[in-house]
Amino acid sequence: MPIVEFDGKSIDCEIGENLRQVLVDHNLALHNGSSKIFNCRGLGTCGTCSVKINGKVSKMTTVEKTRLSFPPHCISRGLRLACQIKVLGNLKVEKGAGFWGQEI
Numbered sequence: 001m002p003i004v005e006f007d008g009k010s011i012d013c014e015i016g017e018n019l020r021q022v023l024v025d026h027n028l029a030l031h032n033g034s035s036k037i038f039n040c041r042g043l044g045t046c047g048t049c050s051v052k053i054n055g056k057v058s059k060m061t062t063v064e065k066t067r068l069s070f071p072p073h074c075i076s077r078g079l080r081l082a083c084q085i086k087v088l089g090n091l092k093v094e095k096g097a098g099f100w101g102q103e104i
C-alpha cells in the first residue's frame with residue numbers, strides 16, 4: 001500500500017488511485033488560493049493541480065503534456081498534474097506557490 005507524503009502528512013492509498021482524489025479526500029491543500037474554487041475538477045485543462053513528484057507514478061497523459069506545455073507552466077520544469085496521475089508507489093509530493101502552483 002503506497003504512502004503519499006504531502007504538506008507534512010502521510011496518507012495510505014491504493015496502487016492506481018488518482019493523486020488529486022487522494023489529496024482532496026484528505027482535505028489537503030492541493031489548490032492554492034482561489035484555484036480551490038476555480039479549477040477544472042480533474043479534467044486536466046486548468047493546470048492548477050500542478051505538483052512536484054518524487055516517486056513512482058503513471059506516465060504523462062497527452063492532456064497533461066498539453067496543459068503543461070503552455071504558460072504559466074513549462075514542460076521542462078518537471079511538474080506534473082495531480083489529476084492525471086495514478087499513484088504507483090510511495091510518493092513525496094510538493095506544491096509550489098502561485099495560482100497554478102507553478103512557482104517551485
Ligand code: FES
Nearest residue numbers: 042044047049083
Ligand atoms: S484539476 Fe485542473 S488540471 Fe488538474
